[in-house]
Amino acid sequence: MNATVMLGKQGRLVIPAEVRSALGLSPGDQLHLSLVGRSLVLERPQDAASELRGVARQVPGTRSLVDELLIERRRAAAVGE
Secondary structure, eight states, X not given: OOOOOOOOTTSOOOOOHHHHHHHTOOTTOOOEEEEETTEEEEXXXXXXXXXXXXXXXTSOTTOOHHHHHHXXXXXXXXXXX
């Protein structure tokens, strides 16, 4: 499905009814907005979280991202001293 929307004076976008219906969106629903290159991506928070869980599943259970981050931060701190 494709749709064209117009940016309003106050920077607001109206999501067309057929798109809202297809996604099951209702007034008051929150959407996560991210920039991907020069594109805007709007996602329902549960869809964004599901995507992140999928990425996390690719990380082996024996790998600790926390430990890697700590090592990286300690190296950066040591270089900055």
